[in-house]
Amino acid sequence: MKKEYLILIVVIIFAGSYLLLHKENRDNYKLPEIEDINTSKLTGIIIKSSNGNIKFIKKGENWILTDKEFPADSSSVQDMFDTLKTFKLTALVSQKKDLQRYELDEKKHVHVKLLENSKTIFEFTIGKPAPSFNHTFVMLANDKNIYHANGSFRGDFNQSLDDFRDKKILEFHEESIKQFSIEKDGKSKTLISKEEKSEEKENNITWSSEDGTSVDKEAVSDLLSNISFLECEKYPNTPDKNSLKNKKSLCRIQLENKNTIELTLYKNDKQDNIIGISSMNDYLFSLSESDGSRIVENIEKLLGIEKKEEKEN
Secondary structure (H helix, E strand, C coil), rough: HHHHHHHHHHHHHHHHHHHHHHHHHHHHCCCCCCCCCCCCCCCCEEEEEEEEEEEEEEEEEEEEEECCEEEEEEEHHHHHHHHHHCEEEEEEEECCCCCHCCCCCCCEEEEEEEEEEEEEEEEEEEEEEECCCCCEEEEEEECEEEEECCCCHHHHCCHHHHECCCCCEECCCCHHCCCCEEEEEEEEEEEEEEEECCCCCEEEEEECCCCCCCCCCHHHHHHHHHEEEEEEEEEECCCCCCHHHHCCEEEEEEECCCCCCEEEEEEECCCCCCCEEEEEEEEEEECCCCHHHHHHHHHHHHHCCHHHHHHHH
């Protein structure tokens, strides 16, 4: 019995010594120094993940995606830049190749490569956020060690191509619109704004149709507010944009300021959503259910089109 106690004591001493030395080695380990990343000099970003391979290319002052040159979402690019500008290793986590534990394995990792012209200036792999969400597990190129990097930034890089695309399809200032036309179900109307001066309060903007008939000001305000900075939900691959030329539209809006801005919406035959084209965007898009419904409802209200449900009642 005494022999078994002795063996147990020896094992405890050995394990404690190992853990102490291992901790001391980790505490005394000098972390690799990361040179400051000048994002203004970057010309390319390549991201490889379970979402596929995505390449950002700088074109002039803007960023585009893949060889199809889709405009990239500027806020998404800025989120990545903010992370890169402050990227810093804070601790050595593991010297073992326990990649699955930290989601640094091939199936789950996010690999990032930064380019200046054709030269790779920095390369790293992103794993999962640490439990505290104040750090992220990372690996550097040609380094088997796993580190903590400051911040929780996996989500900034781990997105699909569609997520990274610029979703903006209309942008204008409401007050710049002095006239617009709407069409739906064979009905059309041109609405014109008029500024009424008042000594008691600020000048009041009223809207009326071409014949001088007043219109629902709230519906006009709601419609313009809804589309003044309109973003789509996604960019569907089908149908082909050119095929819509021969398809009857659901509704159409034409706005006049310094330029003519057009928005045409269609019912999607294959899915229960609204798709459309815009003069301010080169691609076919689909709207969220809420955005699509609000636009259509306000156009119907301004044209005096009753809903089918109301007719049945």
